[in-house]
Amino acid sequence: DTEVTQTPKHLVMGMTNKKSLKCEQHMGHRAMYWYKQKAKKPPELMFVYSYEKLSINESVPSRFSPECPNSSLLNLHLHALQPEDSALYLCASSQDRAVGNTIYFGEGSWLTVV
């Protein structure tokens, strides 16, 4: 089972709202990732968690707040977003951050900020 599940699939939020994107995997993976993908562009890395600790923050604005409550779950808390933050947000996981481990992606959450 190589499944990464993301909810919700679609989210529309106002600029003053607080919402969260959720990601879950049951493959026993210890590394989890958030990527942002704008239309017709490749995914861009936002955050990496390794063994539930934040390993990489690619200079993401603080209005995006990641959380890893346990080894299976990864959340992305959203607050005071801007319309330009509208994008597909992809969660991914891998066995760990060892070199070359395959990264498995979820189907993404479409976010629209109005």
Place this chain on the structure above:
Amino acid sequence: AQTVTQSQPEMSVQEAETVTLSCTYDTSESDYYLFWYKQPPSRQMILVIRQEAYKQQNATENRFSVNFQKAAKSFSLKISDSQLGDAAMYFCAYFIIQGAQKLVFGQGTRLTINP
């Protein structure tokens, strides 16, 4: 810095024919990993094939194979017997080993399959 270049924004092929998608990369590392991912309209990124740079043998997965030319820093994907379900955006990706340890993607190639 490592960069990945896909020079073909769009490609099309007749069903059952063979198509090759090109990818070049720039790196100073001697050991690294390369991947091809497929992103169909459903938007899920699906791993197609991976190649370890220390392996001289080209990776193959059923109808998908790569032509890995390390000296030329080239990593092309060949799809044989193209099927309608192969229609997707294809991303070439490089795994940075030193430092960041992250995946860097090319800009993608949109592949259309003509029936």
